[in-house]
Amino acid sequence: MKILELGKFYPPVRGGIETLLKAFCEGFVRNGAQVEALVANDRFENVRENVNGVSVQRRRSLGMLFSTSLCPGYRAAAVRSGADLWHAHFPNPLADLAILRAPAKIPVVMTYHSDIVRQAGLMRIYGPILEKILRRADKIVVASPRHIEFSKWLRPHRDKCVVIPFGIQLQRFETTTAGPPRPIGPILLTVGRLVGYKGHCWLIKAMSRLNATLWIVGAGPLEASLRAEAARSGVSDRVQFFGNVSDDELPAFYRACDLFVLPSITPNEAFGVAQIEAMACGKPVICCDLPSGVPWVNQHEITGLVVPPADSDALGAAIQRLLDDRATAQRFGAAGRARVEAEFTETKMIDRYYQLFEELIAA
Secondary structure: EEEEOOOOOOOOOHHHHHHHHHHHHHHHHOOEEEEEEEOOHHHHHHOEEEEEOEEEEEEEEOEEEOOOOOOOHHHHHHHHHOOOOEEEEOHHHHHHHHHHOOOOOEEEEEEOOOOOOOOHHHHHHHHHHHHHHHHHOOOEEEOOOOHHHHOOOOOHHHHHHHEEEOOEEEHHHOOOOOOOOOOOOHHHHHHHHOHHOOOHHHHHHHHOOOOEEEEEEOOOOOOOHHHHHHHHHHHHHHHEEEEOOOOOHHHHHHHHOEEEOOOOOOOOOOHHOOOOOHOOOOOOOOEEOOOOOOOHHEEEOOEEEEOOOHHHHHHHHHHHHHHHHHHHHHHHHHHHHHHHHHOEHHHHHHHHHHHHHHHHHEE
């Protein structure tokens, strides 16, 4: 089986979809497939390389427009690939336009990560294109049933939608590597880019009523304003910014914390892989009730607590409850670990996708 993976970028470029793309590619190679990853380069140069058995083709780019690479050779490279099946990741206009040129005999699987939220105004123009792509796709894979429930674009195509949750490598989170120096008292952890929809400001505001230390892992354009918010709230001494942390170091942060908080406030946060990373380490999770897969991953009163978005009082009250009730926190953490083992391992994710691919190619 030859699989063409259509992505935006490929590691070492960092990002949630890039991390998943690498997991898909290397997982399919382990299952015996020949895999080519077609992505944009970050400069005007074509590069082909073999990365852990994956043929990575980085096509030269003229720059970015509306968060999309201007990559003139991308579509033609896809058509020339000779793959048995195309696997694309939405949103990615490069892949979308390539799919419209896909040979009719080639099965196309689209992993639908989320609706376009931040640039929703563009959907007046892009909507008809998306509708054509969804019709062309043989199967549309979503990470939770809530994606279908809340997306107006997916509901008309629900008959071709398949739910396959994202997964992680459990062994990564069983490390005994030492984390950063521990402060006195409980530790709250949040992991994610420092951008508006992640809701860090609401978590920092909640810190004013908590006797705990907050560790923020991630970098982004809002770091200065978040530091200023910590100063205004009088909690600068208890909010620590660690910037980007390597994949090898990150599990130690999860291990060291007392509970994990995902304060994202919009459905841009479609799933929250960081939640399952924390759950893999046996930590209780607090997240917001978003119209996305986030509160499906973290089940209220089972693996953690779910609170209204953009509400620092509710966030603070939920955190305080788990800090005060360690027995409940431990019960949530154990249930989270069990849920990850049952539903959210990388092996299960890869096997479910591979079985889907085999069925489509056979048909």
